[in-house]
Amino acid sequence: MPAETIAGVRQNRLQAFAAREAAAYARARPKAAAALAKGAGNFLSGVPMHWMADWPMPHLPLVAKAHGSRIEDIDGNRLDDFCLGDTGSMFGHSPAPVAKAIRHQARRGLTYMLPTEAALDAGQLLTDRFGRFRWQIATTATDANRFALRVARAVTGRPKVLVFNGCYHGTVDETMVTLQNGRTVNRPGLLGQFADLTGSAACVEFNDLAAVEAALATGEIAAILTEPVMTNSCMVLPEAGFHDGLRQLSRRHGALLIIDETHTISSGLGGYTSVHSLSPDMFVVGKCVAGGMPTAVWGMTDEIAQRYEEVNAGRPSGHSGMGTTLSANPMQFACLVATLSEVMTEDAYAHMEKGAERLSHGLAKAIKAHGAPWHVVRVGARVEFICAPGPLRNGTEAGFAHQPQLEAALHTGLINRGSLIAPFHNMMLVSPATKKAQIDRLIAGFDSLLTDLFAKA
Structure with a gap:
């Protein structure tokens, strides 16, 4: 040209x-x-x-x-x-059931760090919609991804996450890496970055299973964190067999597979994971899951939940490094129930x-x-x-x-x-x-x- x-x-x-x-x-x-x-x-x-x-x-x-x-x-x-809050309002601005739920809950309190009956309903609806996972609620998908990575490192005893060049998982530090002459380096342009992120992350190209296997073979990778489709630059689709390869390689090398559906929930009911029968160890989705109310959810399979419980029971008391005060508030649950039952259909x-x-x-x-x-x-x-x-x-x-x-x-x-x-x-x-x-x-x-x-x- x-x-x-x-x-x-x-x-x-x-x-x-x-x-x-x-x-x-x-x-x-x-x-x-x-x-x-x-x-x-x-x-x-x-x-x-x-x-x-x-x-x-x-x-x-x-x-x-x-x-x-x-x-x-x-x-x-x-x-x-057609922007729709960059997916936050993917189901439209102020869907009627969500607006009604907000009005109803606003008369009953906005946050109190205790569950409601709606929380129990939301848990079942999440399982019905996205599959059998043990759920936790966050405020943003960044937080959800960050917490999922903590669990992955805790249950595997390994330090690193494997991500794909050009990926997007919010502002999670470990994902702020890129490839430079075939080597993982900090992304240029990061503000206030004082740590070398390559101690906690490895980066390879999307659709390159050979590179994935080479990274996993080091024994350092706790989890592969991936979008099903690369979405935050120019969109890149997975090649035939790529997701099956990720699942097989992660199991072979003892790493967890975390699927972040925050952008690919557009794929269909249940997200790309459901539409294409993926089987991640952990699942993350945010933005529009509660109709625009700041909410994200992350879940793990029963097997990973059991491993987490064992590790959690053996740790010293104190901060886990997971959770925020306003997460799992009653307004989130009211909007989750309304969205999952009446909007996301x-x-x-x-x-x-x-x-x-x-x-x-x-x-x-x-x-x-x-x-x-x-x-x-x-x-x-x-x-x-x-x-x-x-x-x-x-x-x-x-x-x-x-x-x-x-x-x-x-x-x-x-x-x-x-x-x-x-x-x-x-x-x-x-x-x-x-x-x-x-x-x-x-x-x-x-x-x-x-x-x-x-x-x-």
Whole structure:
């Protein structure tokens, strides 16, 4: 590809397009710009959570309200929401059963570090939905992954976790490693990192079973922690036999297999694990599991639970390093029960997958029509366009496929045409509330962008 192009788009055309779209965005949001200028200075970098600074627009909108699959900002702009809180609201904003459960529980107390009857109901619903695991409740998937790794090290007596290059498991320290010339190193860019993470982690490429086996053969690996599909960069699907290979190798070498479904719960009812009959030793899922209420769950098989109990019984009294005060609060259980019983249903997933297939097909058709060297990937209700040929095989290829300058312009352009997608990558989710007309509007907007970017003149 000539140096003056980015993913097939001429740089001068991209620059003009990006400037035009940024100006259109800003013109439509004067109230937000004024309010931010007045009040954002109270926050570090002008945002209440620094990830918000990664949105590519000239400035952030200020949300007035969201319902179902729509967001409205204070300037009156209404957007079809395909970001859905980067999966946190995958089943739509404020599903009615969850909103009802919040109102009901709010009259009875928000937290008291004691269980409720709803907690017992939630435990059974978790087992019914995700399989026979012994459950624990956390507030974020980061915490859940961190606690699962503590258990894995405790029951195996081994120090390291094996992760895949380019993986995403929240902000767990041990997962913040990458490959550099075939060696595991700390990820560049980590703030305040004082420890060499390679003492607690090893990193190999996704879909490389030979590298997995070599790492396990050292006898240092307590657990393999993996997403079923790599999701936080450009999406990478597992090759045939990869998950079976992970299961066989982990058992052969005495390591645990931890599946983190926080992003791949989009795969279908019960997540990728259920849809594809995986058999992990430990299971983690967060974000949308309680309908948007900050909640994550992690569980272990009966065998691992027994090993944990034996280790736990023999340790000195004191802090285990697991748990947080607000985890397993009654509001979480109320929302878990509502989501698992009334929101996360077969009918909901059927609607989501049908819509996602329509979206995936429409985006791929537009890419082909314009001759763009791009491709589309879908995992259940989750769709992603990737500005590179595919399929991608591992994290290194996914990293090279990422085109921040182009993607930022595309995201702003889609917002200007009424569609919001995830800011960190080109991810779109179809919710139970998403309408066919919204999907078609996104496809039409995407096609319009490609018309501008790939025009022959």
